Amino acid sequence: MTSKIRLEDRECPLSTTLGIVGEWWTVLILHDCFDGYRRFDEFQANIGLSSSMLTSRLKSLVERGILERRPYQERPVRYEYVLTELGRSLRPVLVALAAWRNAQLAPDERAMVLVDTRTGREAEPVVVDSVSGEPVDGPHFAFAAGPAAGSVMRERYAGVR
Known part of the structure; x- marks a missing residue:
């Protein structure tokens, strides 16, 4: 079955972020990284994910620039996975x-x-606006169409300044 992705979803930072890190196992891998885990066997022991699934998730995180794969042993070659600046963010x-x-x-x-x-x-x-220092969950903070927004996104947020 082919899924249809709406244009609005391709532009939406929430949708695209979830497409990168919104999968359950990916969040757990990132959580482990922030707790200092770096090696395949550490992730596998802690999360309990199959080797093939873990390999797939780590590969995706490396391809997207969230983790960097670095050799830590030569014979046999073994790798560790380290958060990049993008990953740390x-x-x-x-x-x-x-x-x-x-x-x-x-x-x-x-x-x-x-x-x-x-x-x-x-x-x-709490998440705050860096300029005002105010929490962004208040009623005077709202999403608005950005400079790269297409017509659907602009229509959705018409009237929000």
Whole structure:
């Protein structure tokens, strides 16, 4: 079956981002990378993903410039997977996803929390506008058509300035 992708979805940064990192296993691999895992066997032991599926996901992350494949052993040649700058820029996204879920739970129900390692205090992350410092979840922040938007996107966001 051929899937039809709407023009609007091809332009939408949410759709394209989910196309890159929105798959369950990919997010878990990235989470492991942020926790310091680098080697195939570490990912496999921690996530429990089949070799072929893990190989496919790592290959995709390398092709998209999120991970870099580096040899760490010559005989036999073995590789580690290291976050690139682009990959490291995904950390706030994963932090925000975890914070969103934790906000729905009572403090004693949270299995993993973000802490300030200097104080041990649990952090409460928010996404803010870098200019005003205001949280972007307020009513005066809205998506609008950008300079590269096509007609469908412009029509969807007509009237948003």
